[in-house]
Amino acid sequence: MRIGWLVTALLAVACAAVLTLVMVITAVTSQQRAEIGAIDHVSCEAMIGPTQPGQRSEGASQAANLNEEQLGVVSLIISIGQERDLPPRAWQIAIQAGMTESRLRNLPYGDRDSLGIFQMRPSMGWGTPEQVLDPPYQVNKFYDVMEGVPDWQNRRPGDVAQAVERSAFPDRYHDWESMAVHLVEELGEVDDPAGCGELDAAHANTVPPNGAAETAIRFALGERGKPYVWGATGPDAYDCSGLLLRAYEAAGVTMPRVSRDQYRAGAMLPVEQAAPGDLVFWAHDTSDPNTIHHVAMYIGDGEIVEAQQTGVPVHTRDISWDEDGLMAEAVRPGV
Structure with a gap:
């Protein structure tokens, strides 16, 4: 009889622990989704990629x-x-x-x-x-x-x-x-010379193709608003490849440091078929990957997150598949 009561008590404790864990996971997921819903959605006039951005x-x-x-x-x-x-x-x-x-x-x-x-x-x-x-x-x-x-x-x-x-x-x-x-x-009294920076909830329903991509996207979106600094890899500032290096590091995927090497760090697919989490690249000569100068992460619904250039914080913007300098291939890291 005592054994039966003991088993019942243990089961009750276990169920309570599971319920608490589920509640915590649900709360974290809801918080993360709320954070995604409050990201920068921008229409930037900034250049597509840095040349010699400096600091x-x-x-x-x-x-x-x-x-x-x-x-x-x-x-x-x-x-x-x-x-x-x-x-x-x-x-x-x-x-x-x-x-x-x-x-x-x-x-x-x-x-x-x-x-x-x-x-x-x-x-x-x-x-x-x-x-x-x-x-x-x-x-x-x-x-x-x-x-x-x-x-x-x-x-x-x-x-x-x-x-x-x-x-x-x-x-x-x-x-x-x-x-x-x-x-x-x-002198121009412009806080945001690139024209970036209004908030909306456009990304609440972004569904990455796998767990690694989801984590990488969440990390990158969480860094919105931090300044671009050439050569920086966080946590207070980023350049284009530095942001994605840390984003996929948070997802357990090791990435090369610079954009030209990141182009070779996963499976390639036509850029028009990019899924959330895939990387897209810009080059001075799209026939020569050695001229790649910029990388960003596609997050779905025709948008990317990027650390673009001096004076422009980490942000999201619309992408067009026929942008000048856009490489024809997207890359899926870790695949």
């Missing part, structure tokens, strides 16, 4: 060396951009171009007949010498030509600057990216 502090340090004349030119670029209802991305492009061409000075000289902030050449149809030395004319002319560059809103700022200036040294424009972002934020 946020580097941009502030470079800007601190600008004199009154240079800061006046930046202010003019921003004010005219605002008057023309152009987004902060346009101001950044013009700042990078002006810094590269003249160090943001209205120079009365230059290579051959180049003049002014953007070193415009009257002989190449930019205007008369008097016009291309007039700062408002120069800035407006730069914006006029920039708006004619195909898909300029979605290209890397330095590449757009090059498309306008047509320099023999196209990579130079990327050098001032972090400084331009800093100036847009400070």
